[in-house]
Amino acid sequence: MVYEIIVDGKPHRLELEKADGLWECRIDGREIKVDAVIPRRDVISMLVDGHSYEIKREQTPTDLHLWVGSTRHAVELRDPRSLQSRRAATGDEKGPKKLVAPMPGRIVRVLVEEKSEVEAGQGIVVVEAMKMQNEIKSPKKGTVQKILATPGAAVNAGDVLAIVE
Amino acid sequence: MVYEIIVDGKPHRLELEKADGLWECRIDGREIKVDAVIPRRDVISMLVDGHSYEIKREQTPTDLHLWVGSTRHAVELRDPRSLQSRRAATGDEKGPKKLVAPMPGRIVRVLVEEKSEVEAGQGIVVVEAMKMQNEIKSPKKGTVQKILATPGAAVNAGDVLAIVE
Amino acid sequence: MFKKILIANRGEIAVRVIRACRELEIATVAVYSDADRAALHVRKADEAYHIGPAPATESYLRMDKILDVAKRSGAEAIHPGYGFLSENSRFAQACADADVKFIGPTPYSMEMMGSKTRARQEMEKAGVPFVPGTSRGLSSPEEGEEVAERVGYPVMLKAAAGGGGKGMRLVHTREELRSALESAQSEAQRSFGDSEVYIEKAIVNPRHIEMQVLADEHGNTVWLGERECSIQRRHQKVLEESPSPIVDPEMRRRMGEVAVKVARAANYTNAGTVEFLVDQHKNFYFLEMNTRLQVEHPVTELITGLDLVHLQIRIANGEKLPFIQEDVRIRGHAIECRIYAEDPDNNYFPSPGKITVLLQPSGPGIRRDSGMYEGWNVPMDYDPLLAKLLSYGTDRQQAIQRLQRALYEYFVAGIKTNISLFQRILRDADFQAGKLDTGYLDRLLANKDNGGPLQAPESMVAAIAAGLFAVLDPASAANRNGNATGMDTLRSNWKHRGRSEALR
């Protein structure tokens, strides 16, 4: 198996092959033998050259993170044969940006009007959750194309609140 | 849904119907409303008339037990429409009995020979597990029809060690 | 002894009280809102009753519904926990009227301590040391200027009915005073429906140290040692410990005696906490009294070996304290971390949602009081306290070491928590040296997090693990490709922004 794996923004090429109960890994040109077991869902125990690593997986609908010890690494996994993941990977850096709710909550206030100009970091919508009011800020300088948030409405994590062009 | 459920040897007839988010249960002629959620696999939280019960499920390949508090109840569940379970339920009480390994281990000794007469409770095979030697005893008075255990061999829980007729 | 107690709360504190009741063979009655049917306190109680929709104002703050459940279930007493109705004297009165024992002080004591100015007046009479200032609301800007002149700038304006930093203003010069007073008064009016504002000398970089007291209904009052609570964010305590690194036995005795004096002056009964501000010369000043069990009560339990909830229940049951002051034996050191559902990388935004993985620490010196479990959906409607992780050690250093070890074992996925914040605090040199004040945490967070010792090969290890997860657990791998569209980019952008803001 061959994977392209991006860890904290840095790409690695990984080849995996099973031999004699171990995994032979070729990564970034190095060859490493790994003894791996999954003791429980979302936890993998790897022995590499005597070193024991326990890696925990945090999977949300949108992100994948792996924890090595107490350090969290953002991970993207691409199977080079898959067109779909390749397309996703090229996600446009320019153009309209969506402002999404970072947590479930309730819309308290909308701070700007549609078509208004905003600065990067300017508050756009206030979402209340867990007794705290949280200002959701514009990801970029631009124009507020559309506001989808309505005061009083409940939102889920990932719901689009506004679009800034 | 209708079930025939045997708890610690005592049969109950249970009818379940969902209404208004609650379960209407008719059991042994009584009507009971139950609010049930499964907070995690093998655990059910039931609210019955204000009482909060947390029941834990222990499922082995051969048995089903439910724990109410710290009390363990042997449970058999039969769907009356299923012929198979009905047949299983009539399991023969007489005739040959199998002597099975109660835990995985290693056969240390066989204490009797085939065709010998044994008393109920007489030791037939010794299985070692967890640094302890455990005598597996005859479930009934009778003749040892067959011995399937070989000293030195590993056995799994449920493996048949001998048959007593 | 009571046969049945209703717990008018939720989360970890409800679980903690339920455990105490089970230990004392008292049946427990839980109450729950729509958001909490599957909550741990409902699962653990002997009985549980629904009291309304998710918003607290329609459920956990509804005195009528809670008293109705008490009546229906036959509960003889109510433990209010902390927050919600715990410091509401009207609720304590309503319990008394309904002939249900309120496990806490009397409405009289609660009212006296509920108003900061009235408390100050009463405590001054009793000879309790105060930060210099007025003990009643300012009647005019001129009076404010006069008092400020007398005690010396900087001064602090505070709302009499206040809490949580609302209606507070720090004033450095006479020129600022008048407008600060106006804005504090109007904020106090908006927040509490009461514009009364008083003035105090501002203590620069104070410590926040509190003293636990316990009083039975027969006139016996004892103190049980202090808790250092200086580590706060937005006036919310984050980490507490006992003993305080600066309190020696002599100072502890003096603070304890003042705390007992405060409790006596208020005719106080049951468990309570007297909060002090401590300046750089170790002078301590009465701040307020919390008329309930504190979130951080377990650190006192660990260093004294007592169970405060057991004792609360026994006191409410009319029993005498089973020990006197001289019997209290403080030994070792304890530290508490409040595990919140919030995102340290994202300006501490709250983070409700489903807990997908939960690995919990245990072992020597570790106590965990938790209201969460794997698979639970943390509701967005309540405060974000998920659990409390405590360590006990022979000395402060060992308590720190054990807590670091336990935090290393703690893992929560699906929602964000502030576990990494504690790892940062515990490895900080100032914290380890005990150099703390209420500005400590803001200063720490103003510095860039170096993230602790970084290991180079970790990124490669993560890459290999990602591949092996995909091979060995393909079901989850499929799931991974599910929703992964352009939102990845959006989310992570938004995150980086949040992160850089937090570091400003």
Next chain:
Amino acid sequence: MFKKILIANRGEIAVRVIRACRELEIATVAVYSDADRAALHVRKADEAYHIGPAPATESYLRMDKILDVAKRSGAEAIHPGYGFLSENSRFAQACADADVKFIGPTPYSMEMMGSKTRARQEMEKAGVPFVPGTSRGLSSPEEGEEVAERVGYPVMLKAAAGGGGKGMRLVHTREELRSALESAQSEAQRSFGDSEVYIEKAIVNPRHIEMQVLADEHGNTVWLGERECSIQRRHQKVLEESPSPIVDPEMRRRMGEVAVKVARAANYTNAGTVEFLVDQHKNFYFLEMNTRLQVEHPVTELITGLDLVHLQIRIANGEKLPFIQEDVRIRGHAIECRIYAEDPDNNYFPSPGKITVLLQPSGPGIRRDSGMYEGWNVPMDYDPLLAKLLSYGTDRQQAIQRLQRALYEYFVAGIKTNISLFQRILRDADFQAGKLDTGYLDRLLANKDNGGPLQAPESMVAAIAAGLFAVLDPASAANRNGNATGMDTLRSNWKHRGRSEALR
């Protein structure tokens, strides 16, 4: 301080030592057999090396392989835990020869205490109180008869190299003595390769109480309080507590001083335990010294506030004890339950296998040292200790209450455990009154278990739950019908038999 320590053990004690090392910022090296690749100690260590097949003789008892791993990994010290090589003086010597620090006493001390008769000779010289009898093996049946006459019947014959009840015989009359001696000698020869047998006055219904000692390498030795270990099944301890219900401060001091005398006479260093038999008049007699960390060391940690493993490591590192005898402060009460993989309903047959559900207790006063996790396959190759559950309380009653509460929360499915045995012990009137001796548990188990308070509607609740599980979680319901053939009947028959046998 050491930079890296190898832990030559597995299970909960390996995890416990790994935690101590992490707290002290010492890297850890685990070793594991084929059966333990997925064991918790392998997951938690910084490094882990395979040392052979499942049988202990081919892995955890292989000194050569373990020392080889120490060399390869660069470990500077080895912690042996308990069991396996922990009391093997040849291993301690081999470590010294390989220039690896053995965390424990010297081979000299271990050897002296390894032979019961030699230990007795040395300790008699030092003036340690002994059960009357011979301090060396019997040379003839006549000598046996003579000594028995002198000390008075009943007498106990014991193998010098003994342990675990092998080679032991209780003799009530002169007539029985000769044949009992012959059979004890031949059993001792078979079990230990050494037929030496000595004779002692039999103490009827003794208590088994032990004293923890700690000695540094600079001549400082302290005692840390006793542990009551009378609750045993087949000479295996099951539940331990401290303080002992019958030991007062004066008796504790006397036992402690004798224990220190024992340690000094053996030139003892590091942690050790001096075991005593205590008769009905509270006379105590030296029994033996265990030259290692005990399974039950945490009860001492809870009542003293010390960490014995930290201290073991510091002592091995050449440090002086950081306190003197007068600094040791015993407070509160602690009880330990040894959670074994065994079936209380089935004659305590061992119960290895896969843990399908695991709900673990926590909260106030609870310490859990565990080597298991949900999904783990408990191997059949090692002893059945899965975890230790401890409670601490202000007093014995509260410790019992908290432990009962925690046991109520503890749930293990897939394998059998002895959790219900502890619930039975803790609600027993004799236990609650502290009426204990080494025959206590056999007497308790000889009575029919009333199963505690039985609630009538429970069976109906179970029936409803069974139906709802089937509806709400049909995947598991399908699984249920899988293997269910005639074996159901067979198994349950076999079970009932086992149960009635256990009750004889």
